[in-house]
Amino acid sequence: MKARVFVTLKSGVLDPQGKAIGHALQGLGFDGVGEVRQGKVIDLELAETDAAKARAAVRQMCEQLLANTVIEKYEIELKS
Secondary structure (H helix, E strand, C coil), X not given: CEEEEEEEECXXXXXXXXXXXXXXXXXXXXXXXXXXXXXXXXXXXXXXXCHHHHHHHHHHHHHHHHCCCCCEEEEEEEEC
16 A cells, blocks of 8 residues: 655644745746745655555555644555
């Protein structure tokens, strides 16, 4: 089973990288771009075949290592 984790900053947390990307896009002439938020995507290949167990394992990975849950939120997408 494969898992994809999307990690982004929580609302209200300043995102200096997102601001820098937004300014760079405006400098390149992309005037229609509003707020930019930057994040990361983590792809995992899991030996687990049970979706509920896989989701629980990935959630634990996020809580312990993949996301700083004080300032970041995460979403898990599973594919068999």
